[in-house]
Amino acid sequence: MLKRIGIADTTFARVDMAKLAIDEIRNSGREVRVSRYTVPGIKDLPAAAKRLFDGGCDLVMALGMPGAADIDKQCANQASIGIILLQVLTGKHVIEVFVYEDEAEKKQELLRMVEERTRKHALNALRLLFNPEELTRMAGTGRRQGAADAGPLRP
Amino acid sequence: MLKRIGIADTTFARVDMAKLAIDEIRNSGREVRVSRYTVPGIKDLPAAAKRLFDGGCDLVMALGMPGAADIDKQCANQASIGIILLQVLTGKHVIEVFVYEDEAEKKQELLRMVEERTRKHALNALRLLFNPEELTRMAGTGRRQGAADAGPLRP
Amino acid sequence: MLKRIGIADTTFARVDMAKLAIDEIRNSGREVRVSRYTVPGIKDLPAAAKRLFDGGCDLVMALGMPGAADIDKQCANQASIGIILLQVLTGKHVIEVFVYEDEAEKKQELLRMVEERTRKHALNALRLLFNPEELTRMAGTGRRQGAADAGPLRP
Amino acid sequence: MLKRIGIADTTFARVDMAKLAIDEIRNSGREVRVSRYTVPGIKDLPAAAKRLFDGGCDLVMALGMPGAADIDKQCANQASIGIILLQVLTGKHVIEVFVYEDEAEKKQELLRMVEERTRKHALNALRLLFNPEELTRMAGTGRRQGAADAGPLRP
Amino acid sequence: MLKRIGIADTTFARVDMAKLAIDEIRNSGREVRVSRYTVPGIKDLPAAAKRLFDGGCDLVMALGMPGAADIDKQCANQASIGIILLQVLTGKHVIEVFVYEDEAEKKQELLRMVEERTRKHALNALRLLFNPEELTRMAGTGRRQGAADAGPLRP
Numbered sequence: 001m002l003k004r005i006g007i008a009d010t011t012f013a014r015v016d017m018a019k020l021a022i023d024e025i026r027n028s029g030r031e032v033r034v035s036r037y038t039v040p041g042i043k044d045l046p047a048a049a050k051r052l053f054d055g056g057c058d059l060v061m062a063l064g065m066p067g068a069a070d071i072d073k074q075c076a077n078q079a080s081i082g083i084i085l086l087q088v089l090t091g092k093h094v095i096e097v098f099v100y101e102d103e104a105e106k107k108q109e110l111l112r113m114v115e116e117r118t119r120k121h122a123l124n125a126l127r128l129l130f131n132p133e134e135l136t137r138m139a140g141t142g143r144r145q146g147a148a149d150a151g152p153l154r155p
Numbered sequence: 156m157l158k159r160i161g162i163a164d165t166t167f168a169r170v171d172m173a174k175l176a177i178d179e180i181r182n183s184g185r186e187v188r189v190s191r192y193t194v195p196g197i198k199d200l201p202a203a204a205k206r207l208f209d210g211g212c213d214l215v216m217a218l219g220m221p222g223a224a225d226i227d228k229q230c231a232n233q234a235s236i237g238i239i240l241l242q243v244l245t246g247k248h249v250i251e252v253f254v255y256e257d258e259a260e261k262k263q264e265l266l267r268m269v270e271e272r273t274r275k276h277a278l279n280a281l282r283l284l285f286n287p288e289e290l291t292r293m294a295g296t297g298r299r300q301g302a303a304d305a306g307p308l309r310p
Numbered sequence: 311m312l313k314r315i316g317i318a319d320t321t322f323a324r325v326d327m328a329k330l331a332i333d334e335i336r337n338s339g340r341e342v343r344v345s346r347y348t349v350p351g352i353k354d355l356p357a358a359a360k361r362l363f364d365g366g367c368d369l370v371m372a373l374g375m376p377g378a379a380d381i382d383k384q385c386a387n388q389a390s391i392g393i394i395l396l397q398v399l400t401g402k403h404v405i406e407v408f409v410y411e412d413e414a415e416k417k418q419e420l421l422r423m424v425e426e427r428t429r430k431h432a433l434n435a436l437r438l439l440f441n442p443e444e445l446t447r448m449a450g451t452g453r454r455q456g457a458a459d460a461g462p463l464r465p
Numbered sequence: 466m467l468k469r470i471g472i473a474d475t476t477f478a479r480v481d482m483a484k485l486a487i488d489e490i491r492n493s494g495r496e497v498r499v500s501r502y503t504v505p506g507i508k509d510l511p512a513a514a515k516r517l518f519d520g521g522c523d524l525v526m527a528l529g530m531p532g533a534a535d536i537d538k539q540c541a542n543q544a545s546i547g548i549i550l551l552q553v554l555t556g557k558h559v560i561e562v563f564v565y566e567d568e569a570e571k572k573q574e575l576l577r578m579v580e581e582r583t584r585k586h587a588l589n590a591l592r593l594l595f596n597p598e599e600l601t602r603m604a605g606t607g608r609r610q611g612a613a614d615a616g617p618l619r620p
Numbered sequence: 621m622l623k624r625i626g627i628a629d630t631t632f633a634r635v636d637m638a639k640l641a642i643d644e645i646r647n648s649g650r651e652v653r654v655s656r657y658t659v660p661g662i663k664d665l666p667a668a669a670k671r672l673f674d675g676g677c678d679l680v681m682a683l684g685m686p687g688a689a690d691i692d693k694q695c696a697n698q699a700s701i702g703i704i705l706l707q708v709l710t711g712k713h714v715i716e717v718f719v720y721e722d723e724a725e726k727k728q729e730l731l732r733m734v735e736e737r738t739r740k741h742a743l744n745a746l747r748l749l750f751n752p753e754e755l756t757r758m759a760g761t762g763r764r765q766g767a768a769d770a771g772p773l774r775p
Contacts, residue, residue: 009294011279014308016295038290040279040298043235043251047242054246071255074232077694080663082239084702087667088709089243091674096663100691111308124631124660135658139629140636143660153634153731164449166434169463171450193445195434195453198390198406202397209401226410229387237394244398266463319604321589324618326605348600350589350608353545353561357552364556381565384542392549399553421618474759476744479773481760503755505744505763508700508716512707519711536720539697547704554708576773 003129004033006052006060012041015114017063017097024122030130042066042098043075046082049094053086059125060094063118068102076100093128097121099146117146158284159188161207161215167196170269172218172252179277185285197221197253198230201237204249208241214280215249218273223257231255248283252276254301272301313439314343316362316370322351325424327373327407334432340440352376352408353385356392359404363396369435370404373428378412386410403438407431409456427456468594469498471517471525477506480579482528482562489587495595507531507563508540511547514559518551524590525559528583533567541565558593562586564611582611623749624653626672626680632661635734637683637717644742650750662686662718663695666702669714673706679745680714683738688722696720713748717741719766737766 009018042064049060066076104110142150164173197219221231259265297305319328352374359370376386414420452460474483507529514525531541569575607615629638662684669680686696724730762770
């Protein structure tokens with residue numbers, strides 16, 4: 001069955017994260033229609049996600065790159081609370097992909113992290129929609145996005 | 156089609172931010188009807204925005220200048236959470252334009268920042284209503300309001 | 311038209327703030343019916359405000375004096391979030407008048423601050439109900455309650 | 466008129482707070498039916514309170530003893546936000562009686578504090594239901610629960 | 621009567637917590653149908669729980685292992701607020717079982733803690749559904765999950 005994924009992204013981010021997510025979705029070969037909605041900053045993402053759901057999306061990816069200052073983290077927290085509230089009210093997933101500017105020291109490392117986290121979460125979004133039992137097979141195995149998997153804790 | 160933008164502002168702010176926003180909207184030449192609603196402080200902005208939506212506005216700009224103390228930042232956080240909640244419930248955008256009193260050391264710099272952030276976000280509000288594809292063209296390019304654009308991260 | 315203002319106050323506060331607010335409202339000569347509702351502490355104010363709205367109030371003043379400890383500030387934050395949520399859901403204003411016990415060093419100064427903040431916000435409540443354009447004339451002029459006005463920032 | 470008070474308590478607490486509250490309610494001679502609902506920890510109290518309201522309670526007391534660690538305080542904050550949200554949605558009071566394990570240094574002092582705070586808030590609950598004007602007579606007089614009253618600030 | 625318990629878990633966790641919970645439920649001999657739903661991380665748990673309730677579950681266990689960094693704790697806080705909000709809206713319990721990576725220094729200790737907390741909370745979930753009076757018998761006795769019981773405070 002045709003599914004619709006909404007991609008909400010920002011002009012604030014310094015990487016075209018939506019392009020990465022859409023590329024990964026396209027490469028999957030899944031029958032997905034993508035709706036993209038760009039807003040100024042991460043605090044506008046909850047409204048964007050709500051509008052994408054109202055427009056018929058089954059799942060939304062919310063993509064953003066918060067700054068490194070304390071106030072930026074407070075903003076990200078507010079955005080995340082809105083995104084979680086929306087999910088509680090709708091029962092639909094919003095996969096949040098946030099990369100903080102201070103998560104990596106070097107530009108190349110940050111770029112790599114943004115790409116990997118976005119692509120891996122695009123795959124997670126597809127699993128939630130088409131193949132949830134695959135996630136259950138991966139449960140408790142310490143998966144990470146944007147860094148090496150931590151792996152399972154073994155006795 | 157005629158759109159309505161609500162402008163919620165405060166008597167606490169030390170600059171007439173609404174005047175700047177309205178001026179930018181007028182200069183755009185877009186067919187917009189503006190409704191202005193002034194409240195005492197930023198914590199009154201969520202109710203103001205709700206009332207502006209109930210009065211028929213398609214989008215609201217919420218303008219404020221929180222103080223520099225910790226308690227002021229806590230108040231701003233509460234106001235922002237209310238504003239995000241309102242967006243989640245209505246699916247309409249509230250463009251929050253907050254300038255903290257300690258974002259600039261000198262008065263002239265703060266004034267410049269207030270003006271630039273307010274005007275740039277007024278343009279963002281217009282884009283969301285009339286020209287969303289323009290925001291998508293700007294996606295991931297590190298846009299800032301009140302400071303120089305950070306620009307895109309390049310490999 | 312007759313308006314109804316709800317006054318929610320606490321037994322925790324060390325000043326009869328409601329008396330000050332009611333006095334200011336009475337002195338205004340406006341046709342206002344006042345409903346008073348006293349609760350134990352500030353965390354009970356959101357429920358009190360909701361009940362006052364359910365009883366027909368057009369606007370509520372929520373009066374409280376949080377203590378100086380960290381946990382008191384956390385409680386005040388919770389109360390404020392509830393108060394803001396109520397406003398988002400109802401579209402009615404709750405004018406929050408909180409005075410923290412550590413805002414002034416001396417008792418006389420604290421008393422003066424409580425009185426001035428409460429009275430000034432009672433006037434703000436009346437303006438919101440009867441004379442909103444007066445608030446717009448005051449917009450961006452750095453008004454304060456409980457301290458001297460900061461005044462407008464001038465170039 | 467017969468009123469129903471719900472008592473939500475936890476297995477985490479180290480004192481049978483519900484017993485104290487029920488004892489105080491019984492001693493009052495008021496016609497009250499008490500419904501008790503015990504949950505594992507304080508984060509389960511919002512759901513318990515909601516269920517007690519759904520079962521017909523007019524007011525709920527939420528009793529708990531959060532630990533002293535930072536994470537315990539974060540949990541208490543989450544529980545309190547849920548409890549306040551429930552009150553905003555229902556317009557019914559939830560009297561929260563939380564005693565933090567680090568509020569007293571000695572065991573005897575903590576026990577005394579738990580008992581006094583619980584009993585005094587049980588009386589507050591009864592006042593809210595049967596005798597709200599008594600609370601108004603006590604307004605602004607610096608009442609405390611679990612410590613000596615602060616008393617009114619006098620000029 | 622047949623009850624349904626939803627088990628929401630994550631691929632981020634480093635232990636298969638759901639397996640432990642399901643094992644404990646199976647061992648109880650209670651007539652319970654279990655629905656399992658795995659998501660990428662803890663911030664996806666509120667949506668998972670909502671979907672499990674929409675699918676007919678009477679109670680949900682939300683299992684996760686947040687990391688040790690500040691941002692991980694902020695994420696856990698957001699997830700918990702969503703989980704509490706869901707309970708306030710539905711009146712159904714979500715038993716949250718979170719184990720922070722820094723709660724134990726050694727791997728073996730962390731594994732033991734995860735197992736004990738998960739199994740004990742599975743028993744709590746069963747008590748809430750089938751035997752709530754057992755929880756009331758345990759009230760105020762200082763029960764812990766993942767550590768030794770603190771026991772009741774005695775005079």
